[in-house]
Amino acid sequence: MTIQKEVFLFFIVMFLIIVLVFFLVFQASGKSGGAQNVNRKRAIFFFIAFGTVLLVLGITLPKTPYRLFAAEEPTQKVFVVARQFSFAISKFPIANDDDFSMSAGVEITVQKDELIEFNVSSFDVSHGFSLYKDGVLKAQVQAMPGYVNRLRWKFSESGTYDILCLEYCGMAHAAMIAKINVE
Amino acid sequence: MNTFDKKSTLLWLLTVLVVFLVAIAFGLTMRMEQAEITEIGPLNFYILMTSHGLLMAGVWFVAGMAGIQFILSRYVEVPRWGSVFAYVCTVLGVVVLLISTLLAKFHAGWYFLYPLPFYAKGTEHGLLLFMIALTILGVGWLMWSLVMLASILKKYSIAQALAWHHIAGKDGPAVSPFILISFVSLIGVTACILAAVVLLVLYYLEFLQNGGMTSDPLLMKNLTFFFGHTLVNEMLYLGLAVLYELFPRMAGKPDYKTSWYVGISWNATLLIVLFAYFHHLYMDFAQPVAFQYIGQIMSWFAPLPAAVVTIFSVLTTVYRSNMKWSLASLLYFFGVMFWAIGGVGAILDAVIANNFVLHNTQWVPAHFHTYNLLGNVFFSLAFTSWFADEIGEKKIAPGLVKVIFSLLVVGGVGFVLAFYLGGALSVPRRVDMYNEIVSEGITLAKLAVVCASLYLVGMIIYTIDFTRRCAGQLFS
Amino acid sequence: MCWAIILLSFFSTQQPDEMGYLLKNIPDVPVRTAESSLQPLSSWYSQKPMILTLAYSRCPGVCSPYVLQIRDQLAMQSIAEDKFQMVVLSFDSTDNAQTLSKLAGYSKVNPPPSNWTFAVLPTESREELAASLGLKWKKLGELYDHNSLLLLVSTEGKILQRVEGLPSNDQWNRLFREITHEFVPVYSTLGENIWTSCFRYDPASGTWRMNWGLLLILIPSVATVCILLILQTIIRVGATKKIANTKPIISHDPV
Numbered sequence: 019m020t021i022q023k024e025v026f027l028f029f030i031v032m033f034l035i036i037v038l039v040f041f042l043v044f045q046a047s048g049k050s051g052g053a054q055n056v057n058r059k060r061a062i063f064f065f066i067a068f069g070t071v072l073l074v075l076g077i078t079l080p081k082t083p084y085r086l087f088a089a090e091e092p093t094q095k096v097f098v099v100a101r102q103f104s105f106a107i108s109k110f111p112i113a114n115d116d117d118f119s120m121s122a123g124v125e126i127t128v129q130k131d132e133l134i135e136f137n138v139s140s141f142d143v144s145h146g147f148s149l150y151k152d153g154v155l156k157a158q159v160q161a162m163p164g165y166v167n168r169l170r171w172k173f174s175e176s177g178t179y180d181i182l183c184l185e186y187c188g189m190a191h192a193a194m195i196a197k198i199n200v201e
Numbered sequence: 202m203n204t205f206d207k208k209s210t211l212l213w214l215l216t217v218l219v220v221f222l223v224a225i226a227f228g229l230t231m232r233m234e235q236a237e238i239t240e241i242g243p244l245n246f247y248i249l250m251t252s253h254g255l256l257m258a259g260v261w262f263v264a265g266m267a268g269i270q271f272i273l274s275r276y277v278e279v280p281r282w283g284s285v286f287a288y289v290c291t292v293l294g295v296v297v298l299l300i301s302t303l304l305a306k307f308h309a310g311w312y313f314l315y316p317l318p319f320y321a322k323g324t325e326h327g328l329l330l331f332m333i334a335l336t337i338l339g340v341g342w343l344m345w346s347l348v349m350l351a352s353i354l355k356k357y358s359i360a361q362a363l364a365w366h367h368i369a370g371k372d373g374p375a376v377s378p379f380i381l382i383s384f385v386s387l388i389g390v391t392a393c394i395l396a397a398v399v400l401l402v403l404y405y406l407e408f409l410q411n412g413g414m415t416s417d418p419l420l421m422k423n424l425t426f427f428f429g430h431t432l433v434n435e436m437l438y439l440g441l442a443v444l445y446e447l448f449p450r451m452a453g454k455p456d457y458k459t460s461w462y463v464g465i466s467w468n469a470t471l472l473i474v475l476f477a478y479f480h481h482l483y484m485d486f487a488q489p490v491a492f493q494y495i496g497q498i499m500s501w502f503a504p505l506p507a508a509v510v511t512i513f514s515v516l517t518t519v520y521r522s523n524m525k526w527s528l529a530s531l532l533y534f535f536g537v538m539f540w541a542i543g544g545v546g547a548i549l550d551a552v553i554a555n556n557f558v559l560h561n562t563q564w565v566p567a568h569f570h571t572y573n574l575l576g577n578v579f580f581s582l583a584f585t586s587w588f589a590d591e592i593g594e595k596k597i598a599p600g601l602v603k604v605i606f607s608l609l610v611v612g613g614v615g616f617v618l619a620f621y622l623g624g625a626l627s628v629p630r631r632v633d634m635y636n637e638i639v640s641e642g643i644t645l646a647k648l649a650v651v652c653a654s655l656y657l658v659g660m661i662i663y664t665i666d667f668t669r670r671c672a673g674q675l676f677s
Numbered sequence: 678m679c680w681a682i683i684l685l686s687f688f689s690t691q692q693p694d695e696m697g698y699l700l701k702n703i704p705d706v707p708v709r710t711a712e713s714s715l716q717p718l719s720s721w722y723s724q725k726p727m728i729l730t731l732a733y734s735r736c737p738g739v740c741s742p743y744v745l746q747i748r749d750q751l752a753m754q755s756i757a758e759d760k761f762q763m764v765v766l767s768f769d770s771t772d773n774a775q776t777l778s779k780l781a782g783y784s785k786v787n788p789p790p791s792n793w794t795f796a797v798l799p800t801e802s803r804e805e806l807a808a809s810l811g812l813k814w815k816k817l818g819e820l821y822d823h824n825s826l827l828l829l830v831s832t833e834g835k836i837l838q839r840v841e842g843l844p845s846n847d848q849w850n851r852l853f854r855e856i857t858h859e860f861v862p863v864y865s866t867l868g869e870n871i872w873t874s875c876f877r878y879d880p881a882s883g884t885w886r887m888n889w890g891l892l893l894i895l896i897p898s899v900a901t902v903c904i905l906l907i908l909q910t911i912i913r914v915g916a917t918k919k920i921a922n923t924k925p926i927i928s929h930d931p932v
């Protein structure tokens with residue numbers, strides 16, 4: 019199951035729990051008696067919530083994409099530059115417009131399971147660089163002008179990956195697509 | 202209640218309702234385009250998207266203002282010119298905004314991420330008009346916030362308004378939660394409007410220099426989200442402040458008191474909210490990693506004080522109470538529920554590891570529409586309904602309450618669910634059409650069109666009924 | 678000299694054929710240094726990244742200006758000497774460390790920096806290294822016809838960068854970035870007319886430093902606090918004035 023679907027399921031469970039709680043309280047609104055031990059219940063509620071937050075932070079904070087495979091040496095560098103409304107993807111550095119037009123529209127091929135370092139930048143506005151496999155978003159990084167964002171990634175499946183722009187970059191944003199082949 | 206307060210609030214609320222209907226129509230059209238029902242083309246789509254985003258953010262901020270101002274005038278004297286000035290600026294700003302988008306074709310999105318506005322050829326006039334619109338709105342709202350802050354400060358000192366004496370257990374004037382929360386939110390509003398000022402100044406400079414000067418895109422993005430995120434966050438708190446004032450009375454319970462923990466939680470919120478915006482930059486690896494971690498930590502702690510205290514209070518208020526359910530109390534109670542649900546969606550996305558595959562997918566509009574469409578809007582509509590009950594001569598028909606409430610809830614939930622599913626299926630946000638890679642988006646958009654239409658019908662009925670009951674007061 | 682410059686500029690505009698070489702391992706061949714002993718090339722790159730260039734001192738053409746240019750570029754950067762190793766390697770067996778040092782403009786009174794090494798490639802390993810680096814050379818009587826190469830080699834012996842002819846500014850920047858850090862998720866290519874930024878990339882240490890642009894993010898919050906304090910003061914002063922105005926009336930009252 020993809021991360022997205024796990025998050026969705028978790029969300030739906032929380033959704034149902036919250037609805038259930040509110041609904042039960044709503045049902046109880048006609049009865050008499052009033053709530054008992056409010057202060058104690060509030061304290062318990064707070065500490066459970068506080069503990070949950072700490073737990074989740076402890077589990078999830080180490081799992082960030084910033085230092086992904088930082089300890090290993092990449093075996094392939096891939097340079098990506100975005101420009102309204104196309105990507106240039108190349109194993110050479112792309113430093114200027116000539117480099118860009120040489121690589122734009124060219125599909126490169128990389129190896130499955132090899133560590134690739136994507137060096138992602140933009141020549142004009144902010145774009146997004148995202149890797150889709152069979153319609154599932156696997157990884158992404160922003161392509162911001164003036165910065166080269168380095169994303170290290172290992173493709174676990176062979177076949178064609180789709181690259182979509184994920185940051186609104188103007189009228190043809192939806193059509194900004196490229197491909198990369200994995201063998 | 203003096204007639205000025207009554208009439209001005211009525212005018213604010215009527216304006217909000219009308220603009221809301223227009224903005225929903227824009228949103229519905231976008232969804233229809235994505236569902237391939239209409240074919241207005243990308244330019245028109247993004248023009249509508251830009252208008253929709255800013256109109257919505259603006260109009261519900263303004264609704265929060267109307268509520269705050271009305272309740273605040275029960276505590277302290279609020280100068281009338283502040284309200285009039287803000288109203289004129291808001292209307293003028295919205296008109297210029299619509300000209301900049303609909304006529305001058307500005308379409309860089311509601312938070313106009315730098316340097317996109319400078320790269321849309323042929324829309325230079327649009328950009329200038331857009332900046333002017335933002336300037337007018339900014340000036341109006343900043344003045345309004347300062348006037349409100351000053352009104353509160355006439356009665357309470359800063360330390361008192363922040364309830365520090367309640368926290369320390371010292372003597373002092375009783376500060377109601379309404380005053381505390383409004384004060385905290387107004388401070389936040391002032392800070393984020395000032396961020397917009399810095400941002401706009403940089404935009405103006407670059408515009409005038411015509412390319413001679415450029416700014417650091419990372420700096421601009423930080424400023425943009427300091428402003429955008431914080432504004433949307435604070436506007437929710439404006440609605441909550443009013444809830445704290447009105448809700449217990451609806452349930453026939455004693456007023457909420459500012460206890461030490463209420464004091465602490467809103468003081469904490471004041472600080473935490475200012476750092477939460479970092480979560481908009483998770484996928485900018487240029488931002489130092491320390492900021493990213495602070496972003497996630499603050500995003501997770503942000504809801505804790507405010508939400509825990511509010512949700513718990515609302516639940517215990519309703520539990521075994523003699524609540525006579527009206528449209529206002531229903532909207533408040535279930536608004537809090539959907540606010541909590543949207544909050545869950547938000548903090549899931551605020552986990553950096555999740556954001557890696559959710560950022561800029563439809564998960565983002567999913568969660569913020571939940572706590573806007575079904576949370577913040579419900580809070581403001583609750584105030585509007587309460588207000589109509591206070592001043593209107595005619596009563597709302599009980600059957601109509603059920604119809605309106607069901608339409609809003611069913612339509613709203615279905616509408617946001619389509620977005621959540623889109624997030625789960627990696628459907629990107631802000632695209633006018635779905636290519637074959639993410640073609641599920643089309644089906645989801647169709648579902649959303651049906652549900653949004655239900656919501657729109659509910660809002661139309663609501664607006665007609667509100668006008669029928671209250672509009673006469675405007676001229677009495 | 679004039680001719681050399683024309684040749685240089687010709688080289689530098691050529692599209693570098695870098696792809697086939699990037700991240701490939703170079704052979705760890707033995708080379709001869711000043712001490713005239715044979716030492717493996719890895720003794721220089723195994724500790725820190727190595728900048729490698731190939732030249733020979735009798736060259737009537739590009740070699741001298743080429744090496745001098747590299748020297749000047751490196752001197753201009755304030756990168757610490759212990760961050761990288763510079764190796765000038767000759768493929769001419771009549772060369773020795775002295776002649777090469779002279780080629781780079783150094784002498785006894787003006788010795789090269791401590792991280793510079795001059796070495797000669799023995800004829801046996803010439804073919805192997807030339808093939809792996811893409812060095813093209815041909816003997817023309819006593820002289821050589823060859824291309825000028827600048828390479829950056831990682832501590833694993835992998836080619837990180839390969840430039841034919843003189844590097845452009847962009848290529849230099851990339852090289853400096855590569856040698857100053859192992860892995861930074863981002864580096865900056867911000868243009869010249871940026872008037873400030875949040876952070877500044879410092880090539881010397883390979884880290885990001887805060888820049889004063891970051892203060893702009895603080896302005897809104899700081900200004901808000903100031904505004905609050907000012908508002909409170911004004912209101913307080915206004916209130917005491919009112920009391921002062923009403924005082925005489927009160928004092929008259931009892932009388």
Ligand code: HEM
Pocket residue numbers: 225227228229231232250251253254255257258261310311312566570573574578616629630631632653656657
């Ligand atoms: C039934 C009512 C609504 C409908 C049909 C609707 C529809 C939409 C749609 C289709 C989008 C574009 C989604 C995408 O990125 O693909 C959108 C974006 C947005 N909506 Fe709504 N919306 C509604 C209510 C609201 C409300 C109540 C608010 C805020 C108070 C709001 C604020 C926004 C904002 C800020 C954006 C982002 C615009 C941008 O990306 O620049 N919307 N809405």
Ligand SMILES: [Cu+2]
Pocket residue numbers: 100101102103144145146183184185186187191194
């Ligand atoms: Cu793009």
Ligand SMILES: [Cu+2]
Pocket residue numbers: 145146183184185186187188190191192194
């Ligand atoms: Cu795009």
